[in-house]
Amino acid sequence: MSFIYGESNAAERNNLAAHLRGCPDCQAKVNEWQAVQKALNSWPVRAPGLGLAAKRPPVLLVRPVLKWAAVAVLLLSAGFGLGQFASASVEADKVRARIESQVRQELRQEMTELLRNQVKKAADETLMAANEQTKTVLANYVREIQTKHEQDGQALYSALRKVDAQRLADYLLLKKDLDTVAVNTDADFRITKQQIIQLVDYNQPASSPRTP
Amino acid sequence: MRTNPFAALRSLFVISDEQAMQRVQTDDDECAFAQLVSRWEGPIQRLCVRMIGDAHGGQDLAQETFVRVFARRKEYAPSGKFSTWLWRIALNLCYDELRRRRRQEASSFDEVGSKTAARLEEFLAAGPTPDESLVDQERQQLVRGALRQLPEAYRAVLVLRHYENLKFREIAGVLDIPEGTVKSRMAEALTQMNRLLRPMLETSKNFEKQNEPKESLVI
Numbered sequence: 001m002s003f004i005y006g007e008s009n010a011a012e013r014n015n016l017a018a019h020l021r022g023c024p025d026c027q028a029k030v031n032e033w034q035a036v037q038k039a040l041n042s043w044p045v046r047a048p049g050l051g052l053a054a055k056r057p058p059v060l061l062v063r064p065v066l067k068w069a070a071v072a073v074l075l076l077s078a079g080f081g082l083g084q085f086a087s088a089s090v091e092a093d094k095v096r097a098r099i100e101s102q103v104r105q106e107l108r109q110e111m112t113e114l115l116r117n118q119v120k121k122a123a124d125e126t127l128m129a130a131n132e133q134t135k136t137v138l139a140n141y142v143r144e145i146q147t148k149h150e151q152d153g154q155a156l157y158s159a160l161r162k163v164d165a166q167r168l169a170d171y172l173l174l175k176k177d178l179d180t181v182a183v184n185t186d187a188d189f190r191i192t193k194q195q196i197i198q199l200v201d202y203n204q205p206a207s208s209p210r211t212p
Numbered sequence: 213m214r215t216n217p218f219a220a221l222r223s224l225f226v227i228s229d230e231q232a233m234q235r236v237q238t239d240d241d242e243c244a245f246a247q248l249v250s251r252w253e254g255p256i257q258r259l260c261v262r263m264i265g266d267a268h269g270g271q272d273l274a275q276e277t278f279v280r281v282f283a284r285r286k287e288y289a290p291s292g293k294f295s296t297w298l299w300r301i302a303l304n305l306c307y308d309e310l311r312r313r314r315r316q317e318a319s320s321f322d323e324v325g326s327k328t329a330a331r332l333e334e335f336l337a338a339g340p341t342p343d344e345s346l347v348d349q350e351r352q353q354l355v356r357g358a359l360r361q362l363p364e365a366y367r368a369v370l371v372l373r374h375y376e377n378l379k380f381r382e383i384a385g386v387l388d389i390p391e392g393t394v395k396s397r398m399a400e401a402l403t404q405m406n407r408l409l410r411p412m413l414e415t416s417k418n419f420e421k422q423n424e425p426k427e428s429l430v431i
Contacts, residue, residue, distance in 0.1 A: 001395040004402075007379060033402045035413050040374050040405070042351035043359075045267075047257035047274075123243065130246030134282070141279045 004033050229294035237285045248294070249278050255376055256302050262371045263306035264313075265360045273309055277302040299378075299386040303368055310364060351412060358408035366401035369394055 002008040003016050020027045227235075232248050235241035256277050261270030280301055281288075288297055359367060372378045372386065373394075380398070384391040406413065 001398050002380065005373060005380075032406045033399075036402045036405045036409065037374065039351070039409050039412060040355060040370075042348065043262075043355040045258045045261045045270075045375075047254040047261070048271075049253060126246060127243045130242045134242045134245060137275070137279055138282070141283070 004030065004037070230290065233285070233288055233294045234290050236282070237288055237290070240285075245282060248281075252295075252298060253278070256298065259299070259302055259371055259376060260306055262359060262375060263303070263364075263367060264309055265356055269309065273305050274302070276305055280305070293385070296382070296385045299372070303386065306368075307364060354409060354412045358405055361408055362401060362404055366397050366404065369397040370401040370405070373398055 003013060008016070020030060227244070227247070229248060229251070232241075232244040235244040236248070253274060257270055257274040260273040260277070261267050264270055264273065277298070281298060284301075288294070359370070362370065368387065369383055372383045373380065378386070380391050380394045383394045387394065
């Protein structure tokens with residue numbers, strides 16, 4: 001697999017290549033895999049920005065550096081040219097040296113100032129934009145969490161109401177059953193009472209005396 | 213080798229992922245966070261789209277990845293590689309989404325209807341652009357469909373290695389498995405894809421054969 005994706009070293013590659021030359025099955029397998037690799041490239045995926053990050057700070061360093069480098073080259077060439085055409089005198093050399101050092105110093109100052117300003121501007125812009133974007137993303141995230149909590153709360157409330165309704169229904173059924181039992185028990189008591197009275201009447205001797 | 217002096221100068225102003233993440237972690241540095249997003253939104257989005265097979269869903273997951281990175285910034289271990297941590301977060305979100313979609317499909321009353329609607333939505337969301345030929349569009353759909361049929365463990369390895377060009381060693385770090393296991397999974401993934409894409413591969417082979425330059429007859 002390292003061979004297929006170019007991760008093997010030269011020795012490994014040579015060994016495998018030698019093996020493949022003598023092993024048609026392995027060669028067929030490698031061919032299969034390489035065909036799949038090619039087919040996989042049929043699906044490019046575009047990834048437009050997510051809008052979360054600020055624009056990349058522009059690469060501001062290259063153009064100013066090029067510009068000032070060109071200026072420096074021109075001035076130095078002019079100085080060199082002057083030196084070539086003028087007499088090879090000490091005065092010309094001194095003038096050239098002074099020009100060069102002046103140009104270098106000014107160039108250094110300008111570049112430093114420019115760099116500082118550009119970096120500060122880019123950083124400010126990036127920070128502001130990133131700030132806004134990040135706030136928006138975080139606000140959305142927090143809102144989503146809150147909505148989810150509300151939904152969870154509502155689902156819980158609904159479940160509790162169902163449980164409560166079920167309990168009430170069960171209670172009513174139980175009450176009905178108890179009432180039925182009470183009624184039936186009452187009836188049974190009355191019957192039993194009557195039976196006891198009859199039994200008592202039956203067992204009592206005749207109380208009224210006979211007249212002679 | 214000559215180094216580009218401007219690149220060297222620029223490197224003074226560009227911080228590494230790890231340095232940026234450390235600033236996010238310790239100072240809530242939004243600028244550093246924006247830099248990280250800007251660098252990684254493309255690769256993460258591509259991973260998510262390929263893992264779940266749909267462009268809009270992939271975009272949402274990519275966004276969610278960065279929200280989670282920010283929300284869990286305190287959990288980042290500065291000694292580790294930022295990219296490894298980021299890939300792991302994105303992959304876990306993809307797995308969660310795939311699980312959620314499977315549960316949704318399984319519990320839907322109108323299974324046929326919802327599956328058809330979901331597939332239609334994905335087809336429309338995949339959105340091949342008008343300038344792509346019909347053949348290209350068809351090939352894309354075939355590859356997309358085949359990838360969706362691949363088990364997720366193999367799909368992740370294939371997407372990370374083939375499309376995002378991570379080394380096997382890096383993938384092993386992301387998935388927290390041995391490098392050997394990564395390579396086995398990759399071999400299995402390619403073998404299964406070969407089976408799933410057989411019609412397309414056969415067509416390509418025949419097409420190439422037909423367009424081979426033929427030897428001219430010498431009279």
